[in-house]
Amino acid sequence: GAVVSQHPSWVICKSGTSVKIECRSLDFQATTMFWYRQFPKQSLMLMATSNEGSKATYEQGVEKDKFLINHASLTLSTLTVTSAHPEDSSFYICSARDPTAGGYNEQFFGPGTRLTVL
Amino acid sequence: DAKTTQPPSMDCAEGRAANLPCNHSTISGNEYVYWYRQIHSQGPQYIIHGLKNNETNEMASLIITEDRKSSTLILPHATLRDTAVYYCIASPFGNEKLTFGTGTRLTIIP
Numbered sequence: 409g410a411v412v413s414q415h416p417s418w419v420i421c422k423s424g425t426s427v428k429i430e431c432r433s434l435d436f437q438a439t440t441m442f443w444y445r446q447f448p449k450q451s452l453m454l455m456a457t458s459n460e461g462s463k464a465t466y467e468q469g470v471e472k473d474k475f476l477i478n479h480a481s482l483t484l485s486t487l488t489v490t491s492a493h494p495e496d497s498s499f500y501i502c503s504a505r506d507p508t509a510g511g512y513n514e515q516f517f518g519p520g521t522r523l524t525v526l
Numbered sequence: 527d528a529k530t531t532q533p534p535s536m537d538c539a540e541g542r543a544a545n546l547p548c549n550h551s552t553i554s555g556n557e558y559v560y561w562y563r564q565i566h567s568q569g570p571q572y573i574i575h576g577l578k579n580n581e582t583n584e585m586a587s588l589i590i591t592e593d594r595k596s597s598t599l600i601l602p603h604a605t606l607r608d609t610a611v612y613y614c615i616a617s618p619f620g621n622e623k624l625t626f627g628t629g630t631r632l633t634i635i636p
Contacts, residue, residue, distance in 0.1 A: 454627040501569045511620040517569030
């Protein structure tokens with residue numbers, strides 16, 4: 409199957425700083441990627457849909473000015489957590505739809521990035 | 527997307543078949559049933575999906591009842607590496623989003 413990578417796999421930062429997380433589709437082109445957040449012992453929550461060449465679509469309750477998403481190419485989407493605070497500490501996961509799946513919702517997920525804000 | 531209900535946890539002996547149930551009593555005609563799993567501290571992995579016919583692939587089998595109100599994911603010979611949280615999701619054809627519920631935490635016991 410197709411591979412989605414994320415970088416970094418973990419990051420620790422100080423409160424008030426910004427952190428960028430990269431999501432890459434390694435062997436396929438992804439016009440749409442998705443960003444999820446997962447708190448400990450909870451399920452994945454969709455944050456936003458990242459569209460190549462256009463603005464991201466954010467889910468209700470997700471602050472677009474705090475979680476900046478850029479999808480500048482067909483293989484790269486970035487999530488920047490601006491002015492991070494301890495409550496932003498979480499596991500961030502990206503995904504991309506299988507381009508060969510047609511209308512079926514098979515997605516490939518990255519390995520996740522664990523963010524800890526001190 | 528139709529709501530799905532899964533037991534919070536299950537155990538299964540290594541080498542036995544793991545049968546994971548999912549209720550989706552309000553599923554609509556154009557919604558497929560998808561199964562994903564998430565091994566601890568990793569991203570989810572797609573397993574299988576189906577509409578109304580039983581499906582099988584190299585990972586698992588999916589049995590959907592005739593009325594489509596419930597389904598069962600079957601891992602035929604569970605191994606320790608199958609220990610994970612399994613998510614059952616109902617999603618319409620053409621829908622891009624996945625809405626994850628709480629899933630079933632499957633523990634394979636040696």
